[in-house]
Amino acid sequence: MKFVKYLFILAVCCVLLGAGSIFGLYKYIEPQLPDVATLKDVRLQIPMQVYSADGELIAQYGEKRRIPVTLQQMPPELIKAFIATEDSRFYEHHGVDPVGIFRAASVAMFSGHASQGASTITQQLARNFFLS
Structure with a gap:
């Protein structure tokens, strides 16, 4: 059960990291x-x-x-x-x-x-x- 919990936390972290990266890239490119x-x-x-x-x-x-x-x-x-x-x-x-x-x-x-x-x-x- 702990494995599923850690896997879920890892998935959430990956999604947040991906969304943050996309947002950061947009903010970097947007002025240009x-x-x-x-x-x-x-x-x-x-x-x-x-x-x-x-x-x-x-x-x-x-x-x-x-x-x-x-x-x-x-x-x-x-x-x-x-x-x-x-x-x-x-x-x-x-x-x-x-x-x-x-x-x-x-x-x-x-x-x-x-x-x-x-x-x-x-x-x-x-x-x-x-x-x-």
Whole structure:
């Protein structure tokens, strides 16, 4: 019975240590992160556009040729395909998928290399927007 008690105390200490470490890491990194308000002020790089005298587009020059569209302009099949490919459990979590992280960690541990991704669409967006 004492063994179970000590095991429980050890588990509680590990959880508290882990939570404290995550909180400390957040407090260390948080001042370096950009303001969340910048999410609303997205400015995409657009190519240089050359127009004729009558206003017709002749050419576009540049690496990135993006045309922003709203969610309503995208076909529902495209949205479903994207979610099925990138994050099949998208509607089942709130940005972080513990099941996906555990699955990917288990596969990596038993195979010896990371063969599956664990990040959700939300995590990929945050990484690309804030950390690159």
